[in-house]
Amino acid sequence: MSAFLIVLILVLASFNGLVKTFSINKYLGTSNWNSNSSFVAVLSTTPLAVLILQGDPKRLVFLTIDEKTYLATGNPNEPIATISSLINKSYGGGLTRLLSLAFRADIENYVIFKNDQKINKEEVTKWFKNYSSLAAPFMTLTGRIGDDIKDTNITRIDQLRLWWQLKNVRVNQLELIDLSQYQEDVVYKNDQKVLGVDNLVLHKVISQYLENENVTKENLKIKVINASGIAGVGQLAADFAASVGVNIVKIETAPNLVDQTFIQTSAKNKYTVRYLANIFKCDIKSSSSSDEEVSLVIGNDFASKYF
Structure with a gap:
């Protein structure tokens, strides 16, 4: 049985009960992703991460950045500051704004976890297997996927589109990239040197996955x-x-x-x-x-x- 037919059956089965109280459009939400471009989202993990699903070349990338890292703020009164001092990890809008400025790229989606969620190769592989499985669409439609998620602005329709793309990604196409490798000494207050990452460097790194x-x-x-x-x-x-x-x-x-x-x-x-x-x-x-x-x-x- 094809993957499309499986999804269709699951959708019809789920909607059989749901449409009695919800309109389909309202339940699925509005799509904010055209599926042709890379999908990008901030994850409130430790360390903080940016998830990118790229179509060509096909790969799922996680860019991680330590919250103790200093970034340029754009604020003349405090030109650089640590990520941890600039964000509230429970506020998705703040996360997307900060990282959009840091990477100088449009980042609009976010996922806020209920508890402190560590990110490493093992966790990334586990998430990938869960979200790319044949059961994932059904779990999404019934609200049973992402029990550990506190808040997200990724609509159900885009979650289904993500699954459709993810099912064609292989485990060896997962990339976990630690951005601390780009840290360098930057001058802070009173000529004190701290470890920071230049925004232009971050922009260059992320652009290769967004093109x-x-x-x-x-x-x-x-x-x-x-x-x-x-x-x-x-x-x-x-x-x-x-x-x-x-x-x-x-x-x-x-x-x-x-x-x-x-x-x-x-x-x-x-x-x-x-x-x-x-x-x-x-x-x-x-x-x-x-x-x-x-x-x-x-x-x-x-x-x-x-x-």
Whole structure:
């Protein structure tokens, strides 16, 4: 029996009882992942981890980072600080914001565990086997998978999509990467040296797992325009886009400020344009230009989220 047929049977069996009290859409939730790009999530493990499921090459990666590591904060009053001093591990939104800034890449999903969850090769292998098993879809639909999870913003529909991809991953395609290997001495207060990791190094590491083949094939030229009025916002947005393979050709500062980020182009149907709109949660506006020039105009909404 094919895996698809098994899932279909499980779905129908589960929904037979569930649809009496829930609508299917409400129960499954809205998908935030197109399955073509890498899936990324922060895990509140010890040490903290970023999970990445990449399609090509196919692999499941866990990037771990010690909470005693110093990172650049973007705050002029305290330019660097330890991860542990900056986060509350029980707050998913705070975790995704911090690590998005640290890696200079878009990280929106999170998983918060009920108890302190250690992460090592043995645990990673166990999680993989549980979540890629044929029983996983049924467990997801009935709410019985992830009993150790306190909170997550990963919807059931995306959990099912994850399973569909995970079942084709092999154990030897699991990678557990300790980012402490990139630590170096950085100057702290009173010329004191502490161990930290440069954000540009983290960006370079994560980008190799986020690159989207559909984006690199189109190779559209993207111009980023900082219309937020805050210095550094344009570069952060450009780094978010570049991490998935977008070709950034210019970063400009606009004289007039805007509240909402938007994309302006005549190539509204291009994959890269639609993908960027999903990353920045913004509208796509038509341009009268005859070429495929794409302008990503960054507004105060993006700036206020990260600065």
